[in-house]
Amino acid sequence: MLPKKVKKRASLLTILLSVSVISVFLILNALNKNILYFNSPSDIRLKSDISTNKKIRVGGMVKKNTLKISDQEIKFIITDFKNEIIVSFKGTVPNLFAEGKGVVAEGKLKDKKYFIADRILAKHDENYMPPELKNIMKQNAK
């Protein structure tokens, strides 16, 4: 048998831990929407109380064959394969920004279908491989 003191300390810690686990869970649950670093185009479509004055972030994939670069602006479509949003941006983009890759745009909504970004971040995926292998994969795909 364990000594009484040991048991007392163990139960004290168990109670303390379970209380803090529950409170952390509740806090995270309450904050859930705010923890999201960016909204997907579907989130924006579903939200009714979204304002056009507040800065938000929209994230997803740059849709293939939609990237248009002119002298004044860069225009492309962010998609989450369910909904899309047009993004226009003036400025420099990160190196990894490309069609078919992940992107997070920071800026304001003009309306639910049009987003004016003032900062573009690239979001890369978890795949790492040497360039030769990528070429082989490309050839196989063709």
Place this chain on the structure above:
Amino acid sequence: MFNFFSNSNVFVWIEKLINFIHSIFFALLLAALSFALILSPPDYLQGDSVRIMYVHVPAAWIGLASFTCLALLSILNFIFKIKNLTLIIKSIAPIGLIFTCIAIVTGSIWGQPTWGTFWAWDARITSMVILALFYFIIITIQKLISEEDKANKISSIVAAIGLINIPIIKYSVEWWNTLHQPASIKITGESTIHTSMLMPLLLMFFVFILYCALIFLMKYKTEIIRIKRKSLKRL
């Protein structure tokens, strides 16, 4: 058996282990670094900046792993009050803090060329900062509160609460939208990192672990010397 874990006995073992690690560490470090920085291929997308991964990822793993150890040992120490555990906990904490900071700093340096920003308050990065804060609080408690029993009690409770943060860090990239990409190396299922890059990464991880062990043993040795000196004074 009891004598085996006495401080004097442990001290001799630590000396031997330190010498052993010293003898192999630098050769291994050189090998791992040359694999990571020269011999491994660049990434198809990121080019050479992917090499930051070989420091960033092992450092983050060690930051997480040492906090898990520290918290579990703290819980044991809180309940059973074992003298040696206190020393171990005191020796782990600074290592964890350093490696968590390394992970955050290298991540920030890596973020600039790839994401286009040094910093983003997304769930993964914020929870890593919280981890560093927990380490910092635990170390401060051990330093500031001179009554050993009280210091142990408080830091154990802090560590136990901090343990909740570990799964949050691990799964933050899956539960919420983050700028940080999901894990490439999965416990179950296939890794999405090519073998030619995975091997240097694991080698670097091994070298980092050795380095941690070295620092840990040295710190443990110092703590033993401190105790011995205290008891000498008492005489």
